[in-house]
Amino acid sequence: MEWEYDLVVIGTGTAGTDIAVHCRKAGKSVAIADYREFGGTCALWGCIPKKVLGAAAEVVARAGDLHGKGIIGGIAIDWPALVGFERSFTDPVPARKEEMFEQRGIDAYHGCARFTGEQTIEVGGETLRAKQFVIATGSKPRPLQTPGADLMTTSDEFLYLERLPKRIVFIGGGYISFELAHVAARAGAEVTILQRSGEVLKRFDSDLVDRLVTASGEAGIDIRMNMPLYSIEKAPGGLIVRAGPEGRQIFEADMVVHGVGRVSAIDNLDLAKGNVETDKKGIVVNEYLQSVSNPAVYVAGDANYESIQLTPVATLDAHVVVDNILNGNRKRADYSTIPSAIFSIPSLAAVGLSEATAKKNGIEYDLHSGDMSSWYASRRIGLRHAAYKLLLEKKTGRILGAHVLGDNAGEIINLFALAIRHSMTAADLTYDAMIYAYPTSTYEITYMVKGKGG
Structure with missing residues (x-):
């Protein structure tokens, strides 16, 4: 049997869900399909479960760093109990997604979607015809040819x-x-x-x-x-x-x-039958995240190899695609000030220009850098490794890049991302220009912009 829709979204992660919900709200008939449990990488196999496990690791690390500084005795992770706690976050997600789709009037299909024509796909034995499609299938581990x-x-x-x-x-x-x-x-x-x-x-x-x-x-x-x-x-x-x-x-x-690393999960879509052009990297799209060969198809999130594999970027892609579907191609994705963070212990985060990129492009900059391990936010938790680098435009003091290693680096970098997005200068972030809560990790931004540190 064949079913007709204005839009069919393939993938139920961050990008796919956002697109389906916003287009349905705008009055379009929408279907969504996924061959895995509904929810996507971030909620089920990425950010959320990873951070739950990481929280326990941070407790162990913190106790070790403060041993002899008021903390005695050992502490250990009960792995089965920790994974059980993790599942309390992830297990409810698929059912909640399914219920949400039903409440919003979005038809949900389980199964592997495959193109059978430029405007048709087959999923779970059903044929879905649509005016437009969005591929938001996420990513998968990079295939390796190594023996074993x-x-x-x-x-x-x-x-x-x-x-x-x-x-x-x-x-x-x-x-x-x-x-x-x-x-x-x-x-x-x-x-x-x-x-x-x-x-x-x-x-x-x-x-x-x-x-x-x-x-x-x-x-x-x-x-x-x-x-x-x-x-x-x-x-x-x-x-x-x-x-x-x-x-x-x-x-x-x-x-x-x-x-x-991971690559776009697009291998099983029979893209050639949908006239969706690919190259060695993945689906070829224009600046509007639209297939260059089949204008009925858009791509968002990790399925788009041009975008950075981060959840906020998937959300950005979703907003771009929704705008272009509803209003015609007019919006482009801007990845220039996307903050990135590694949730190791300590955490490492960055946004904007790196020194290597600035030098390569001949950009003149002043560098503020230093060791933060002796600063209050690090010393109070016994953190032995913490440092920062800021790149400031030489003539104006405008913040071009920020790099932070230490406790709450991911939180600190968000403020620098905001500063770069709005062309703020180092002077705009001093305690003369604004009041910070104290004592906090973000208060130490006032030292960074002044170039303090070892």
Whole structure:
């Protein structure tokens, strides 16, 4: 049987849900489909469960950092109980989504959607015809051709482990590996990160990354550079990981976790039948997030390889797509001031220009930087590694970039993102220009903009 709609959205994550809800509110007939549980990556396999696990790791780290400073005795993570607590956040999501779609008058379909023509898809044995489609299918772990790659555990699976293995090797030195490694180490696992090149967390300031690497080592995380994965093999009692040139380095593990990044999850959509052009990276879109070959199709969130794989960016993409569907192509996505944060311990965050980018583009800037480990916000919790960098436009003092390692770095960076978005200067953030709550981590922005620090 064939059903007709104004809009069909593929994917029930942040981007897909926002688009479906706003277009339905505008009076369009809308259907939404997903082959996984309704809710998307952030709610079920990303931000939300990750941060719940991370909160427990922070408690353990905080207790350790304050040991001898008024704290005595040990503290440990009960992994099964922690995962049970995590599930109290994630388990209700699919049913709530389904109920919400029903209440909003959005028809929901379960199954893998596949294009059968430029304006038709097939899902769960039903044919859906629509004037417009949105692909918001999210991302999946990057496929690897390495021998034994099928023995790896994905980050999705890691977040719901019933038992935490003793020896864990993370492949790749990006967000996923660092965040989950800090959780696993605080939960008592022996943790190793293998990075194929000589640099980890490449999107972040290298000096602050070096400090985070040091802090990670002190937490018991063994980070090995220039260790490309060669193979993974089953062995009695576990797994053997071979890495480095010709696999000469051997690491024994009970679990190997895929942390080599994620790519757009679009492989199963039969895009060619929908005349949706792709290249080696993914779906080819114009500045309006519209397919260049099939104008009936828009792309949003992680399914769009041009956008950064962050939940707020998925929301931004959704707003762009909704505006263009309802009002004609007029809105473009602006990714210039997107803050990013790694929720390791300590956390690392950045927004705006990096030193490398500024130098490459010949931008003249003044640098304010310093060690914040002796500042109050760090000392009071025993944090040994904290630092910052600010890039200020040389002639005006306008804030061009901010980079923070330390407690609440993700919160601090939001204020800098706001400042950059509104072309604020360092003088606009001093305590002469505004009043901050004190004592707080954000109050220390007043020291950063004045260039204080070791």
